[in-house]
Amino acid sequence: MPPRTRAKGATVIAVANQKGGVAKTTSVASLGAAFAELGKRVLLVDLDPQACLTFSLGVDPEGVEGSMHDVLTGRLPLADILLECADGVDLAPSSIDLAGTEAVLLARPGREFILGNALAEQAKNYDIILLDCSPSLGVLTLGALTAASGLIIPMPCEMLGHRGVGQLLDTVRDVKKILNKKLTVLGVLPTMFDSRSGHQQEVLADVGERYGLPVLTPPIPRTVRFAEAPAVGRSILETARKSKGAAAYRAVAKDVLTRI
Numbered sequence: 001m002p003p004r005t006r007a008k009g010a011t012v013i014a015v016a017n018q019k020g021g022v023a024k025t026t027s028v029a030s031l032g033a034a035f036a037e038l039g040k041r042v043l044l045v046d047l048d049p050q051a052c053l054t055f056s057l058g059v060d061p062e063g064v065e066g067s068m069h070d071v072l073t074g075r076l077p078l079a080d081i082l083l084e085c086a087d088g089v090d091l092a093p094s095s096i097d098l099a100g101t102e103a104v105l106l107a108r109p110g111r112e113f114i115l116g117n118a119l120a121e122q123a124k125n126y127d128i129i130l131l132d133c134s135p136s137l138g139v140l141t142l143g144a145l146t147a148a149s150g151l152i153i154p155m156p157c158e159m160l161g162h163r164g165v166g167q168l169l170d171t172v173r174d175v176k177k178i179l180n181k182k183l184t185v186l187g188v189l190p191t192m193f194d195s196r197s198g199h200q201q202e203v204l205a206d207v208g209e210r211y212g213l214p215v216l217t218p219p220i221p222r223t224v225r226f227a228e229a230p231a232v233g234r235s236i237l238e239t240a241r242k243s244k245g246a247a248a249y250r251a252v253a254k255d256v257l258t259r260i
């Protein structure tokens with residue numbers, strides 16, 4: 001039988017918000033596992049020197065032979081650092097070296113395009129590539145926004161009221177103008193939703209209008225299960241298969257597929 005061919009390569013989605021602790025990494029791990037359950041070939045890329053995604057997939061960032069630092073500085077091809085993980089996803093790991101990558105790249109012309117070029121080498125091997133960004137709008141995040149066709153902005157429900165994505169959206173506008181015309185905001189993803197809070201329910205009701213952006217649904221509930229999952233190197237979709245949190249990420253994954 002001839003090998004299955006695909007007309008187009010992987011869809012690259014950046015998960016970014018310059019604030020820390022908004023559930024970027026949790027969303028990448030959980031959506032990745034959810035896409036894999038749906039039969040998609042998934043690559044997760046850890047672009048945060050803190051390596052929380054790498055750690056949460058059961059990989060010790062200090063023990064990896066190569067990381068995204070080696071790829072972005074041209075020392076190794078992406079294929080050489082990929083690791084097969086539980087949850088049916090592949091990982092391009094981070095390591096502490098990534099803290100020095102921006103300094104190296106600052107001297108390189110075209111630095112925003114290096115990540116996209118590296119991902120293109122693997123695009124035919126995956127359906128979806130998710131980029132876990134660090135909490136900054138530095139060179140690595142600009143590279144992610146340049147490589148991606150879609151952006152997901154996780155935002156805790158208690159922060160939704162503050163309209164705190166202005167700076168990120170300014171950056172998105174600049175990236176679209178100068179670096180990557182095809183970047184689209186797939187949506188704001190409300191996280192850590194407390195359904196007992198009347199205020200959060202009110203804020204959720206008009207969040208689309210307030211931000212002028214699509215809103216991915218359903219909101220991800222706040223649950224202690226998310227704190228437990230990384231400690232065993234699996235996402236909540238494995239450690240708490242039937243939890244509300246896992247169900248919410250599965251539903252959001254389906255919502256995302258309708259938008260790409």
Ligand code: ADP
Binds near residue numbers: 019020023135223245
């Ligand atoms: P970021 O990558 O944006 O810094 P993380 O995904 O690391 O954020 O999440 C920050 C913290 O919040 C982690 O301890 C994580 O376990 C916890 N967390 C994430 N999502 C939820 C949730 N829905 N309910 C409760 N805790 C959560």
Ligand code: MG
Binds near residue numbers: 024025048133
């Ligand atoms: Mg993170």
